[in-house]
Amino acid sequence: MFAWIEWIKTHLHWLVFLLLETASLVMLFRFNMYHHSVWNTQANAVAGKVLAWENELHSYLKMKELNGQLVRENLILMHNNRVMAEELESLKHDTTYVERLMAAQLDTLNHIPARVISNSVRMKDNLMTLDKGAADGVREEMGVVSGTGVVGIIYETSPHYSLVLPVLNSNSSISCRLRGTDFFGSLTWKGGSPLDAFLDGIPLHARFRVGDIVETSGHSSVFPPGIFVGKVSEVFSSQDGTSYELKVRLSVDMANLRDVIIIDNPDWQEIDTLQSRAMGGGLQ
Amino acid sequence: MIIEILKRIWQIFLLLVLQVFLMNHIHIMGYGSPLVCVALLLYFPVNANRVLTMLWAFLLGFLVDVFSSTPGLSAASMTLVAFLQPGWLRLWVPKDSPEDFLPDFRTMGRWNHLRYLTALLLLHHGVYYLLESFSFFNLTDLCMTAGISFGFSWLSIVVLELLRRGEKKHA
Numbered sequence: 001m002f003a004w005i006e007w008i009k010t011h012l013h014w015l016v017f018l019l020l021e022t023a024s025l026v027m028l029f030r031f032n033m034y035h036h037s038v039w040n041t042q043a044n045a046v047a048g049k050v051l052a053w054e055n056e057l058h059s060y061l062k063m064k065e066l067n068g069q070l071v072r073e074n075l076i077l078m079h080n081n082r083v084m085a086e087e088l089e090s091l092k093h094d095t096t097y098v099e100r101l102m103a104a105q106l107d108t109l110n111h112i113p114a115r116v117i118s119n120s121v122r123m124k125d126n127l128m129t130l131d132k133g134a135a136d137g138v139r140e141e142m143g144v145v146s147g148t149g150v151v152g153i154i155y156e157t158s159p160h161y162s163l164v165l166p167v168l169n170s171n172s173s174i175s176c177r178l179r180g181t182d183f184f185g186s187l188t189w190k191g192g193s194p195l196d197a198f199l200d201g202i203p204l205h206a207r208f209r210v211g212d213i214v215e216t217s218g219h220s221s222v223f224p225p226g227i228f229v230g231k232v233s234e235v236f237s238s239q240d241g242t243s244y245e246l247k248v249r250l251s252v253d254m255a256n257l258r259d260v261i262i263i264d265n266p267d268w269q270e271i272d273t274l275q276s277r278a279m280g281g282g283l284q
Numbered sequence: 285m286i287i288e289i290l291k292r293i294w295q296i297f298l299l300l301v302l303q304v305f306l307m308n309h310i311h312i313m314g315y316g317s318p319l320v321c322v323a324l325l326l327y328f329p330v331n332a333n334r335v336l337t338m339l340w341a342f343l344l345g346f347l348v349d350v351f352s353s354t355p356g357l358s359a360a361s362m363t364l365v366a367f368l369q370p371g372w373l374r375l376w377v378p379k380d381s382p383e384d385f386l387p388d389f390r391t392m393g394r395w396n397h398l399r400y401l402t403a404l405l406l407l408h409h410g411v412y413y414l415l416e417s418f419s420f421f422n423l424t425d426l427c428m429t430a431g432i433s434f435g436f437s438w439l440s441i442v443v444l445e446l447l448r449r450g451e452k453k454h455a
Contacts, residue, residue, distance in 0.1 A: 013334040013367070020363040025350070027356030028415065047350050054305055120308065120352065122317050122429070124417060127344045129352045163353075192425055194311075255311055 048161040049156070052131055053229075055117040059258060071259040072113055074147040082226055110264040112137060114144075117161070121168055121194035121255045128152065128164040128254075132262065135159045141222055143263040148227040149172065149251035150216060150259055168194050168254050176229050176248075177217040178208050184217040187229060187248065194254050196233070202244040208232065214248050224265065295335075296344045299324055305350040307440070316432035321348050321358060322408040323441045325369050325409050326401060330385045334370055341366035361411040365404060376400050389449050401441065409434045 016208070059067065114132040132138050134157040144151040144164050151164035153174070165172050166188050176199055177184035186202030199214060212232045218225025234247035299321050307318045321344050328337050345362030347444050375386050376396050389397050413430040 013338065016335045017363065017367045020338055021360060024342070024356040024360035024363060026344070028360060029356075044350070051351070118351075118353070123310050123354065127351070282410055 008231040017231065042140075045158065045160070048129065048158070049213075050130065052161075055115065055131070059115070062102050062136045068113065068115070068259045069241060071147045072111075072261075073267075074262050075111065078147070086226075110137075112262040112264055114138075114162075114260055114262055116257050116260060119254070123172050124191050126166055126168040126194075126254075128154075128166050128257075130154075130162045130164060130260065131160070133157050133160040133162050137264060138262055139264075143227075144260050145223075145227055145263060146252050146257055146260045148253075149230065150223065150253055151254070152259065153222050154262065155232045166254060167250065167252075168195055174223070174229070175217045175219040177225075178202070178206070178232075179213040179215050179226075181208065183208070184219060185243070185246075187214070195250055197230070197248050197250055199232075199246040199248050199258070200238060200243065202246060204237075204243060206244065210235065214246070223263065292340055294328060295324055295327060296340070296347070298352070299344060300347050303348050308352055312432050314434055316429045316436070318436040318440050319358075319409065319412060320411070320437055320440050320444070321345065321362065322405060323444055325362075325366055325404060326370065326387060326441075326445070328373075329388075329414075330370070330373055330381075330387070331383050332370070334367075337369065338363055338366040340446055357412065357415055360415055361408055364411050365408045368407065369404065372403060373400065383430060389445060397445075401445070402438065403443065405434060409437065 023036075071170040089165050109246075112132055114130040114136075116128055117131050120126045120128075121167040128151070130144070130250040138154060140154050140157060142154045144154060144166075150167065152164045152169070154162050157166035167174065167187065167253060170189060170191065172187075174187045175184060176187045183202050183206040185199045187197050187199050189197045210232050214229045214230060214232060216225055216227040228251050230248040230250040232246050232247040233276060236245045236247065237243070238245045303319070303321050307320055310317050312318075324344050325341060341362040341402070342359055344361035348358040352358075373387060376387070376392060376399070378392075381391070385391060386395060387400060392400065409430050413426055413433070417426050
């Protein structure tokens with residue numbers, strides 16, 4: 001009778017060890033991109049608050065007002081620039097209905113400025129936390145951009161914080177095209193340098209050069225077309241040899257990011273619902 | 285007993301602050317941040333309760349995870365190191381030392397202490413980065429990241445130990 005109590009007493013550390021390891025590994029492997037829970041990440045209220053304080057301190061040292069203002073200004077100018085460029089393009093040849101539609105779409109965009117309160121670039125699945133959440137109108141699947149290009153997609157929101165799935169996450173995939181062409185593929189990250197991502201699925205008959213600009217394609221409902229992503233830095237052929245795989249030098253330095261803009265576009269949301277309804281709702 | 289617990293909480297707090305607010309912002313050559321939380325295990329005496337050691341290590345690992353969005357990663361590696369630490373420490377304890385022998389630069393000798401510390405750090409980094417890259421095996425990348433991170437963690441922890449020693453001299 002007492003023998004097994006004795007046994008447990010002498011082997012207690014084994015039991016506790018196995019218990020704690022199991023708990024950790026469950027946390028490690030259960031937290032995947034489909035598991036909607038933020039309590040054990042930076043987006044929970046306590047960690048979010050603490051990291052926001054820390055960030056306050058940092059940005060005070062770095063002139064936070066000025067910084068935010070400049071980025072906002074920059075983004076508005078870039079947006080105007082894009083609209084004007086498109087207008088110019090449409091004046092050069094026949095003004096088509098589609099082009100006018102696109103310009104109209106860009107005008108309907110709502111911008112929610114936000115600040116990065118926590119960020120990582122060294123993991124294989126990096127996540128980023130922003131200081132705006134559901135209460136500020138942020139919803140899942142919204143696009144996040146900075147003054148210099150695409151950052152990622154909102155993955156989870158809590159009332160006052162949100163978690164971003166940045167380009168630097170092995171689960172991230174963003175539909176991109178080569179500027180000036182209609183060749184598009186999906187942009188993924190394979191670890192390693194936080195400045196390089198890969199664009200898959202560009203067909204072999206596509207014509208382009210190293211240094212060509214990669215931008216969002218607008219094929220998904222997350223980003224409007226034409227937002228800068230990066231430049232082609234190297235060209236490989238894909239593993240099955242049926243398409244090109246382009247190494248893209250990202251324009252955003254993810255390791256050094258403070259002010260970002262969340263793109264809210266009610267029309268795109270509507271388009272998304274329409275599309276999924278048309279596809280039977282279960283095809284994604 | 286209470287003092288012991290307060291001391292541990294203070295150590296955990298300091299290491300957590302150091303890890304989250306300083307080390308997590310350092311990305312050497314684009315990847316690899318120093319991991320200093322494992323230093324906690326250097327402060328346990330040879331007769332420490334193994335179960336409590338593991339619970340403290342798990343707690344710190346879990347807190348670091350919450351603040352770095354790496355659920356379970358630090359917790360798993362810290363627990364494993366805490367489980368193996370007593371056996372490893374026993375190998376380095378001099379024969380005629382007291383029961384509550386606390387490993388230190390002075391009690392252990394500088395070189396023995398460095399060897400003890402290096403092995404714990406190596407184990408922790410090995411486990412941490414293996415778990416992190418579980419589904420994503422790229423050996424050169426893994427070795428680069430773990431190696432760079434290990435080097436800087438080692439430096440930081442040795443500096444920490446030197447600071448601790450300086451403090452004790454003053455006291």
